[in-house]
Amino acid sequence: MDLNKINETKADKVFMGFVYVALTFALLIVLYPLIYIISASISDPAAVNSGEMWLWPKDITFEGYRIILQNDAIWRGYMMTIFYTVFGTFINLIFTLPTAYALSRKDFYGRRFFTLMFVLTMFIDGGLIPTYLVVRNLGLIDTVWAMVLPNAVALWNIIITRVFFQSTIPRGLEEAATIDGASNFKLFVKIIIPLSAPIIAVMALFYGVGHWNSYFNALIYLADRSLYPLQLVLREILVLQEMSSNSVSMTGGMAEFIHSQQQLAAIIKYGVMIVSTLPIIVVYPFLQKYFVKGVMIGSIKE
Amino acid sequence: MKKLLLSFSMVLVLLSVLVACGDDTSDVNGTSEETNGEVAVHKEGFPIVDEEIKLSLMAPGVGIEDWKNMVTLKRYSEMTNMTFEYITPPVSDFQTRLNLAFASQDLPDIILGAGTGNLTPGMEVDYGRQGVLLPLNDLIDEYAPNLKALMDENPEIARSVTTPDGNIYSLPFINNHPTAVWARGPLWYRGEWLENLGVEELPKTVDEFYDLLVRFRDEDPNNSGQDDTIPLTDVQMNSSRAWLMAAFGMKEWGIEEHDGEVRYAPMTDNYKAYLEFMNKLYDEKLLDPETFSQADEQKKAKGQENRIGLFPDWFSFFTTGQPEEEAVKDPMFFPLTSEWSQDRVVPANPGMVRGTFSLTKYNEHPEASMRWIDYWYSTEGRDFFDKGPEGYLWEANEDGTRNPLPAPEGFESPEEYRATLTPTYGITPPMLGDLVEGEPRSDFDLFIQAETEEKITPFSETPFPLVYLTDDEQRTVNTIQQDLSSYIEQMEARFITGVEPLSNWDDYVSTIKSMNVEEYINIHQEAYDRWAQN
Structure with a gap:
């Protein structure tokens, strides 16, 4: 008794057929690498490298995960990465949200000037060395602050947030709050922030993923190994794998070192891919509903 | 109006950038100039200095153990009375960090183990001429008797590390190992x-x-x-x-x-x-x-x-x-x-790797630094830094030969254990590469040596x-x-x-x-x- 059912025409059926074929194809394209990585992480590296393992695990072994779980450096890196991501994202939000809100208010004196100055930084960049010197002279080198304070805001995110404020928060609401006696600060904290859950979620995700994946700042600013984030630890293990143990001006000691690193990398390579992306994959579905909404909202202007 | 404002602020920003570049250089190296240069350096024996001195040292790290925890370096610090702040960026990205250090003038006192790939001959010539790297010739003559002896024995060494201006800016890894002649894997x-x-x-x-x-x-x-x-x-x-x-x-x-x-x-x-x-x-x-x-x-x-x-x-x-x-x-x-x-x-391999030890102009104790590294070129010193002190990787037999000890629980191989004891693992250290005196050699070691002597050495040409x-x-x-x-x-x-x-x-x-x-x-x-x- 399906009243909504409308008989499909032949053309509709053909069209839907195409849609399903195309979707299935797209699904396979994105799904295959995921399955491959999961299978490879529990297969014997020899089977993976020779191409015998191409979809389902072969010669199943959990050796890779065992090594990963026992590796202190990876765990310490994991803890540091979680810390940098949580703390860094917190700092990002603390700076991004008020800035964007201030810039969104038409009655903000000097708004044009500040916006212009912010935008300028998109085109004029200090470059690596001057930035390094600034960070150094601020005394941030080799501290956790070097990981969270430089890049405390990303201009692009400020713009997105500003557009969100401009387009979703009615001016009338602000006026009403002011008439009721709210100061600007109270207005921001009590009214604007509670209304901005979607954009906060989106910003947290943007910044968070950025922190999670970053290794370059750590490489440049950190000397103490106990502060290394996960990505840098993994990079140390995996990059050497790319080097052939046969390049010129090699000494016996180096050849053996690289060989042992290659063996290690071959075993844990796919396992660490999963271990290091799992948290992001787990968090993503919870933020996803905001994510879609947030990006949509940012894109439409009244 | 808009345009005017834009161009005005552009100029402003550019100016401030230029000004910042101009006066930056003067105070950049503020941190490393605190110790006084007046420390007497003993020309022989240990300790090298009576009054403890501290230097900074940059080297590629292989990521297994922090240098400050390595037993060889700890003992050597006690012997020499010289302590170090070790800066050891990962070997995979060492070049980035080294270039950044040179470009920002945020340099350590000593650059160790970089090798030709990171501290290139071009950089030696360039930074040597600018005075960023110290010429080492006189220091070698005065404070490096072991290295000097090696160089006298083999004139090829001095020839290969002397830059066109006549100065030596970096010391080489000198390889006398049986496989030294290998240019690459056979x-x-x-x-x-x-x-x-x-x-x-x-x-x-x-x-x-x-x-x-x-x-x-x-x-x-x-x-x-x-x-x-x-x-x-x-x-x-x-x-x-x-x-x-x-x-x-x-x-x-x-x-x-x-x-x-x-x-x-x-x-x-x-x-x-x-x-x-x-x-x-x-x-x-x-x-x-x-x-x-x-x-x-x-x-x-x-x-x-x-x-x-x-x-x-x-x-x-x-x-x-x-x-x-x-x-x-x-x-x-x-x-x-x-x-x-x-x-x-x-x-054939020239049997040397250059660029393994350099002193920068911020080094307040070049004499002590030279004496510090010279020990690595002695037989005793190289054995010490290669295999660590007795009781870890080896113990001495009564006849003076060495008995290898198994790696402790938690290490896959003695090599991995060695990497936690000494910095000479996985990098090209400034030292003499050779077999350790009195250490037993496996059949495989002997096989490699015999094959090399039969098939490579007689025909080798640089x-x-x-x-x-x-x-x-x-x-x-x-x-x-x-x-x-x-x-x-x-x-x-x-x-x-x-x-x-x-x-x-x-x-x-x-x-x-x-x-x-x-x-x-x-x-x-x-x-x-x-x-x-x-």
Whole structure:
């Protein structure tokens, strides 16, 4: 008794057929690498490298995960990465949200000037060395602050947030709050922030993923190994794998070192891919509903 | 109005950037200038200084243990009364950090273990001239008796580390190890295959070599009953090239020297003959068809499946995956002769790696630093830094020989344990590389030495000495080299795979000529002549 059912025409059926074929194809394209990585992480590296393992695990072994779980450096890196991501994202939000809100208010004196100055930084960049010197002279080198304070805001995110404020928060609401006696600060904290859950979620995700994946700042600013984030630890293990143990001006000691690193990398390579992306994959579905909404909202202007 | 404001603020920003650049240099090195330079340095014995001094040291870290926890360095600090702040960026990205340190002038007192790949000869010349790196000549004479003795013994050392202005800016790793002559990993035959085919004697000419590869292909040498053998494999010819080119009378895939004459090998007729030969191997499936597309791990996978007959690697068991004891059955490739080269030639390693120890201008104690490193060049010191103090990796027997100890729980191998004891693991340290006195040697060690002495040492020739180029020369060379090497790399693959027929050889040579190769050769010729005069 399906009243909504409308008989499909032949053309509709053909069209839907195409849609399903195309979707299935797209699904396979994105799904295959995921399955491959999961299978490879529990297969014997020899089977993976020779191409015998191409979809389902072969010669199943959990050796890779065992090594990963026992590796202190990876765990310490994991803890540091979680810390940098949580703390860094917190700092990002603390700076991004008020800035964007201030810039969104038409009655903000000097708004044009500040916006212009912010935008300028998109085109004029200090470059690596001057930035390094600034960070150094601020005394941030080799501290956790070097990981969270430089890049405390990303201009692009400020713009997105500003557009969100401009387009979703009615001016009338602000006026009403002011008439009721709210100061600007109270207005921001009590009214604007509670209304901005979607954009906060989106910003947290943007910044968070950025922190999670970053290794370059750590490489440049950190000397103490106990502060290394996960990505840098993994990079140390995996990059050497790319080097052939046969390049010129090699000494016996180096050849053996690289060989042992290659063996290690071959075993844990796919396992660490999963271990290091799992948290992001787990968090993503919870933020996803905001994510879609947030990006949509940012894109439409009244 | 808008435009005006924009351009005004642009100017403002630019100005502030310029101003910032201008006065930045004066206070940049504020941090390292606190100790007074007036510390008496003992010329011999330990400690080196009476009053404790602290220096900063930058070196590539292999990521297994922090340098400050390494037992050798801790003990050496107690002996010398010198302590260090160790800055050890990962070896994979060391170059980035080192370049940043030079560019920002945020330099440590000592740069150790960088090697030519990171602290290039060009950088030595450049930063030496600018005074950023200290000249070490006088310091060596006064404070480095062990190194001095080595240099007196082998004049080649001083010749190779002295830059065109007459100064030495970095100390080398000096290799006296049995494998020191290896320029790269050798080619290895799969011993089992030779046995199955009843091959008594390894090929000594190109034709015999070809015949053996054909047998590898056709006669099922791995007894698998299948047609699955690959006679010769490599990853992009990177390692086997040198051995096969040598059969056609070339020593280097680039600049090489023959009797004082410098030439560029990839444009010679010898090279054409090499390409022809390799093309033949490729066509007949004697050379792995995946040579130009596979990665190292795929090559190793084939080795572990016992599918390859001849392959390059540092040691054969890296590829075959067999235990070390079995690897003594895999013989090393014997250098070949051909109508192009009646004499056997093997390109050899100069036995040194430069750029392993430099002092920067911020170093307040260059004398003490030199004495500190000199110990590494003594027999006692090198053994200490190689294998650590007694009780960790070894214990002494009554007759003075060493008894190796097993690695403690939690370490996969003694090598991995060694990496937690001493910094000389995985980097090129400024020291004397040699066998440790009184340490027992495995059958495999002896096998490697015997193979090297039979097949490499008698035929070894250095392709081109370790020279320094002047600033200008270096710049020109860099520009030319970049185009040149990517072109010949690409063309080598095309010629061998037959995508480009060898009838296009003349076009190829004229393209190389149009890339300014003449100047490239001339610069190297001049550098060689300077070197030869010293």
